[in-house]
Amino acid sequence: MNIDYRYTKTTVSLINYHFVFCPRYRRKIFIIPNLEQRFKELVKIKCEELKINIIAIECNEDHVHMFVNCLPALSPSDIMHKIKGFTSKLLRTEFAELSKMPNLWTRSYFVSTAGNVCSET
Structure with a gap:
């Protein structure tokens, strides 16, 4: 298994997180055409x-x-705050179905450290 450590001037790290988060009221927003693709682009x-x-x-x-x-x-809280805020603002602007929602995402999320993961797992 290839381990990809990240190097900076002062650190060597391998920090992987698994996040799970939901739209407000668990609305099924990803059935809206093209929303999933746009969400991934914004992330x-x-x-x-x-x-x-x-x-x-x-x-x-x-x-x-x-x-x-x-x-x-x-x-992890910085990551979620920035990703949720950025995607919420732009998706609610670009998709009329979401424009009336005051918040796209719930404030809560799940996060766990993940060992060595790859896209196949």
Whole structure:
């Protein structure tokens, strides 16, 4: 198994997180045409900005599983806050079905450390 450590000037790390989060009231938003694709694009944009490597993202009708690899400077709460805020604002602007929702995502989420994971697992 290939282990990809992340190197910075002062750290060597291997931090993988598994996140699960849901839309408000567990609405089945991912049945809306093109929403899943756009959501994944937005997550990719934000993760590139934050220097987070996406290992896998899977969207079910009413929740998201996301595996990421990040640097130690980012906490799980920072990651969720930034991704949820960014995607909520843009998706509610771009999709009329979501525009009346005051919040797209719940405030809660599940996070767990994940050992060495790959997109096949």
